[in-house]
Amino acid sequence: MLKVFDLQGIRRRSVVSVRKVLTIFRRFVGERLKLREGSGSIGNDDVLDALLNISLEDGKIEMDKDEIEHLLLNIFVAGTDTSTYTLEWAMAELMHNPEIMSKVQNELEQVVGKGISVEETDIAKLPYMQAVIKETFRVHPPVPLLLPRKAETDVEIGDYIIPKDAQVLVNAWVIGRDPSKWENPNVFVPERFFNSEIDFKGQHFELIPFGSGRRICPGLPLAIRMLPLMLGSLVNCFDWRLEDGLNVDDLNKEDEYGITLEKSQPVRIVPIKLSKQ
Template sequence: MSIQKEASLVSHKRRDMNFFALIFCLYLLWGLFRALSFVVKRSKRSPSNLPPGPRPLPVIGNLLELGNLPHKSLAKLAGTYGPIIKLHLGFVTTVVISSPTLAKEILQTHDAIFANRTTPDSITAHDHHQLGLPWIPVSPLFRDLRKIYNSHLLSSRKLDSNQHLRSKKVQELVAHVAKCARNGGILDVGEAAFRTTLNSLSNTVFSLDMTDPSTSAKELKEVMWQIMAEVGKPNIADYFPVLKKIDPQNVKRRTELHFSKMFDIFDGLIKERLQLRAQSGAATCDDVLDALLDVVEDKSEDLDISIVKHLFLDFFVAGSETTSSTLEWAMGELLRNPEKLSRAQTELHLLIGKGKQIEEADISRLPYLQATVKETLRLHPPIPLLLPRKAEADTLVGGFTIPKGAQVLINAWAIGRDPAIWACPNEFMPERFLGSNIDLRGQDFELIPFGGGRRICPGLLLATRMLHLMLGSLINAFNWRLEDGVTPENMNMEDKFGITVQRAQPVKAVAVPA
């Protein structure tokens, strides 16, 4: 980048920061005038037994408490104030849950009251909050979309019928790693896992690869990560509603651009398919896109092309980003703990055969591999605060009242590292799950990386199948070491926060055929 371009970029950034500072100062002045009346009104209608929490500052409340890694900051606050705390984030009352007992009350006992979401302003880009399954309120459209997911994408029957596609893509991953090993190259584990996951999804939906080993997946991966980052980052417009029209941090505008890039890809693929279907005697692809276009044309359900594109946006962004990120965390933990890697490999070599192909049917007889995936998800849940929920009525939880309209966050990251629940909570110990009945399906609330209740992640079954298949295949076919200069002791295990948590530094490793 030229010096002129760098200077221009810095100038634009400073201009944005100055604009934001001006708007926020004006808003503070306005807020100071109405703060007293706001507090009086809120105290009149708020229950008296609200959860404890840190004292809020005037107007901005507890926003400064969040920091750059909110899941960690909120876990520290829970250590001080208890497993249910109340924060004022600007003008938004937020309750944070950090224990499995209270998480069960939210996700199971009072599931109907907390089934709807508070919607980040970024998600309103392209009206995604009205058409995306994770965000829309429980309604006839929600039930229709969930039925479509279960019928055409994520049911056990559907996953069984297309497992050959996932197997093929994982074998291509193994072949790619083998080629890299022969050439003495260093593998970017996260990028390779992303490409495999994305192509597995795109073959299921479109009968094609959206990227291949000869084409860098970095650009598409970056778009999807940026979507997750924009949706997950603290946005001042979410806490001061009057600022939504201004979008002072440009979060919504950037999200609109990222969404547009994804919709352009989907538009092109849908257009090609419609042209193919219009040709006389053309063969059908018998994939998800064909099935959904049949539904649209038959008008058998309330589905149109616009909704299909939003469905694909959620399916691809959430499915590829969270799964590949978790695989990267798993490989990072195993490389950092060589004795755990050796034990996982020994199990695979004995039960499957060194270097032999693993199938999804093998997963049930690989307890240490299953334990490794669970332990990774305990330490590194893909969405550490889950997706926000909204209280539809005053509700008693843990002896405190969560007021109507409050945003509710469940800190799955804090629950997974609670020393009252887990021995040596910050250590990677897959053995803790051997002989344990704890699973990932949202019924054991000490381990809820996919949430629970009626809003549990619909991609749970697909994600766990892909994680076990990719991880098992990589460690059964290869021995691994970190790139030169990196040791288990100095390996960077820090994370960066979006709506999902990625590694701050990618895992790069050298593979040697087993």
């Protein structure tokens, strides 16, 4: 009932932010169209070019500039919070668990060389860091209830009837901490993924941070490349310490619930330049 009054100011604030982001996308689209007019070439042959090609195809698929801008906004919103929260939680867990941090650093030092940014070709050679990322997804899935579903017909699942049109929320957060599936579920142990087939690509229902099925996150291939690059480079190019006066136990580990799950208090840590080897 109170929704219309927007008491927390969420709608008011988001309208301002959405406008700002749309202005940026509008500029991108305008510049690209100008470039294509000028050179006659299709520019970078990237996502924006693909969308513009569709929109310019003799009206076969209706997609105007406005829709392109909103689609880009959609992808942008879906891809930023999720990736940054995972990175922030991974760093928080590493600061909490110094022995895990040094295992990641040792692996990076051996495979990549200390102080060097991680490249895409290194990722497959960094199994410990990949296990850290999986464990971060298990304990802190950034989209805890996935996206809401609706039952098309009455469905029986287990002993329950889900009535037609019911909204269904899948609790990936609870699944990741289910003691019947995970040993010591509340403890951060990347090693649990060694010699385990469990992956997060939607085939193993114990771990579904990206969802599963036809609506599985389309950004998964990008996210699982970007996260090791970002986490690996941060850990390998700097040492990290807590802000002055803080110790590990002061690091808050509470989640704050929303569509995405964020840390209730941001991680405040200080990078220390590595001394030259």
